[in-house]
């Protein structure tokens with residue numbers, strides 16, 4: 001769990017987006033965090049402290065004079081032992097108070113008294129976000145080291161459209177995890193492929209496979225959270241782009257190859273997770289195949305290029321990582337694939353344990369041998385894998401001097 005052992009103080013301000021704090025809090029708890037909630041008086045008009053208390057499993061605080069804190073100093077007591085303060089539905093007024101160092105309610109006092117990073121997810125009408133006063137306050141806060149999550153553009157509660165909408169809870173959670181994850185891939189460019197490919201036979205039919213894309217998307221997210229600039233070339237899947245990751249959507253192996261080769265020469269790391277179809281139809285029928293007297297059509301297949309092997313054979317290749325999904329003899333086949341493609345690391349898994357599902361069990365094969373990772377959710381595995389890869393990368397750079 002990405003936020004295991006982390007304690008976050010979640011501040012909620014008084015804006016319509018405050019209702020999203022409930023979903024965010026639930027997601028933060030699922031990611032392993034302990035969450036202490038502080039609300040402004042205005043926030044309690046939009047969502048009740050009881051809701052957030054039930055979800056956090058702890059008392060919720062709203063006032064500076066709260067008598068439940070024994071030493072009478074809630075702002076000090078609540079900012080002790082936390083890893084970060086995250087303020088959501090942050091209003092123009094909250095930003096103004098922060099920018100001028102005012103401390104007239106519990107949340108702004110904690111924001112001043114804290115020793116930990118402050119993350120802010122603003123939510124306001126676009127006119128307010130664009131107002132010169134707000135722009136000045138944001139610039140001041142950036143200068144003070146405050147980190148902004150969003151806002152995004154889109155339709156707002158007032159019906160206006162523009163910048164100022166709060167990020168969705170899952171995007172805030174991803175940004176929070178990224179901000180708290182050691183940045184072992186900072187300054188690195190990571191290129192990945194994910195999902196299946198679809199090889200057309202005629203305008204409506206084609207060859208594909210059951211890859212869900214989840215492992216590749218999870219790795220892209222973990223690489224972004226480790227500080228990398230991430231570009232993901234994705235086959236046809238329904239998954240949303242991970243926050244902060246550039247996604248190019250392609251369909252066939254040839255399209256995937258082209259998109260990859262455009263970026264491979266500038267990448268530091270290439271992780272080929274896609275289940276690329278090994279073959280495609282030599283000719284794609286322009287019209288739909290018809291049943292002709294019940295005689296099946298003859299479709300000649302030709303081999304697709306091996307994208308991973310091609311990238312690994314570039315004059316100055318990025319550090320290449322492949323995947324081997326096998327139905328038997330995992331160790332032998334994966335290691336044989338690693339050598340054939342001339343890559344330093346291959347991630348092996350048995351199809352029956354991961355392909356298409358939400359969990360996985362993988363074994364890493366590199367020059368030093370095999371390293372099994374504990375089974376689990378694909379996102380948790382992705383973080384461990386990125387750690388292992390970052391370690392190998394550091395060793396490679398150290399060797400190269």
Ligand code: CTP
Nearest residue numbers: 272273274275276278304305306307308322323
């Ligand atoms: N790969 C690729 N381009 C292809 C085929 C595979 O980049 N045309 C990559 C995959 O993304 C994965 C690895 O190579 O990282 C899988 O290797 P491969 O030998 O092609 O796997 P399989 O198709 O499963 O091979 P086999 O049928 O021999 O088991």
